[in-house]
Amino acid sequence: MVKKAPAAAASENQTWKEIKVGCILLEEGKAKPFERADKPALVPLWDKQMCVRCGLCYLFCPDAAIRRGADGYFEADLDYCKGCGICHKECWFGAISMTEEG
């Protein structure tokens, strides 16, 4: 940690050259501390009687939020699901329905 100079002294010595340019990321990995970006309005829910465990929903998820469970069925990681609905649209058997998170 660099000790900050007193505010009065800083304002006297600082010129416009010391001000950092805006909108520039100085370090990478800014999104990692956040567990989820926002709460999705609709989340996918699997009907296990209709699901055949083909894995199409897993393959078409843009956020890599769908994981394969121990029993072979797939489930969404709600920390990263954004609720886009691609899995619901692409499921051949209509096993996925978009429901309100409850």
Next chain:
Amino acid sequence: MDKCGLYAPQLLPFKEHFLPQAHRACMGCGVALGVRQAYKALEEHRGWMEHARWEIPFSIPFPGSLVKDGKRDGDEVRPALLAVAKGDQSSSLLICFDNEAVEGKPTPAVFKKMFPAAAVARGFQYVATACPSYPVDLIDKVRRGMESEGNSYVHILSPCPVGWDYESEMSVAIGRLAVESLLFPLYEVVTGTYRLTIDHPGKRPVEQYLSAQKRFKHFKDKETREVQAAAEKAYARLRQGKV
């Protein structure tokens, strides 16, 4: 996916190299889907595409930044080639994610396929077009591009729910419509020889693709007919192995 069985996703590696917490794409992003599927082929070579993780803006040349100055064919790809492939002897893989965003006005893909053609003209050994709606095809092409000895180039059409103005759940379906309506044919070029990887005999009218997106809502019958004719003409030439 047409040639593969229903359980084809089980054959692909389940290990994720594309971390969900490391990108900030919109929901239903086609670029994120393409990057994630390409990661399945790149695997350990993730350093190549590290900048596509939305930590920093794209340093991979985006179509928008390329189309800006060059007007002739070949000029558009040149900055990309200078940046990525320095010299003809190098062996590098350039993946272009095309979401057709910065072009001034909405243009169907058939009117601007100068990128793969210019890459072929520049002597790339392996050039291919792919779409995230056909994941096995995409992963196979990226893998073949990585294994080829010379330079290789993969052009990926990435649907964009915000820019193209459609519901986010249609992202994969839109890409499939673009391929099935012959607007974005999937082909690969191995040392100058064209070959269609997925050939759709039954033509889907381009009207379905155009009407599914609100960015083409100003298209009337005349424009739709022009696009249909251009698509069929380009596809017929491509079938004979010409551009």
